[in-house]
Amino acid sequence: MEMGCDGGTIPRRDELVRVKKKPEAKDKDAELAFKWRCCTITQEILQEPIVVCHLGKLYSKMALIEALLDRSTLPEGCKHIKSLKDVKDLKLTVNPEFKKDEDKREGSLDNRAVPYICPVLGLEMNGKFRFVAVWSCGCVFSERALKEIGTNTCHKCTKPFENDDIVIINGIDEDLEIMKQRMEIRQQKK
Numbered sequence: 506m507e508m509g510c511d512g513g514t515i516p517r518r519d520e521l522v523r524v525k526k527k528p529e530a531k532d533k534d535a536e537l538a539f540k541w542r543c544c545t546i547t548q549e550i551l552q553e554p555i556v557v558c559h560l561g562k563l564y565s566k567m568a569l570i571e572a573l574l575d576r577s578t579l580p581e582g583c584k585h586i587k588s589l590k591d592v593k594d595l596k597l598t599v600n601p602e603f604k605k606d607e608d609k610r611e612g613s614l615d616n617r618a619v620p621y622i623c624p625v626l627g628l629e630m631n632g633k634f635r636f637v638a639v640w641s642c643g644c645v646f647s648e649r650a651l652k653e654i655g656t657n658t659c660h661k662c663t664k665p666f667e668n669d670d671i672v673i674i675n676g677i678d679e680d681l682e683i684m685k686q687r688m689e690i691r692q693q694k695k
């Protein structure tokens with residue numbers, strides 16, 4: 506008997522891939538791009554120095570400092586930040602393809618080159634790939650690099666780190682639960 510005889514009704518993978526993106530999917534891309542390119546507080550393009558909080562949200566440090574001076578301006582989702590000790594300065598890897606005036610160009614954010622990449626695999630930090638930051642050293646790389654290399658030594662600066670040091674940047678709800686636990690672990694250590 507012939508195996509997998511299904512009459513050929515199941516589309517091949519390459520046919521599936523060619524299907525055009527639905528408008529909703531495009532909106533989702535734009536939303537993602539925005540999250541990865543803009544400060545959580547100002548909603549404007551991230552300005553260096555860029556920091557991450559325990560929960561993996563990105564901020565322009567200067568904007569965060571201003572918001573901390575007048576906590577009433579701090580958005581509800583950022584109240585877990587009590588001081589600059591609750592954020593980490595990020596060591597990002599510049600994308601050689603990115604030009605500085607890119608941000609002034611017309612068009613939606615998700616169609617442009619992005620300023621940062623994974624130093625190990627070269628993946629763009631555009632919201633399509635998962636990225637992590639190491640709390641102890643501040644380095645940022647893709648989650649794929651973290652998993653593939655599988656050592657507990659930072660891929661960018663070679664400092665050792667623990668699992669609890671990993672912050673998933675802009676993670677999904679399940680990630681957020683883990684990030685909250687790790688935040689508590691860090692705060693207890695202090």
Ligand SMILES: [Zn+2]
Nearest residue numbers: 642644659662
């Ligand atoms: Zn590092």
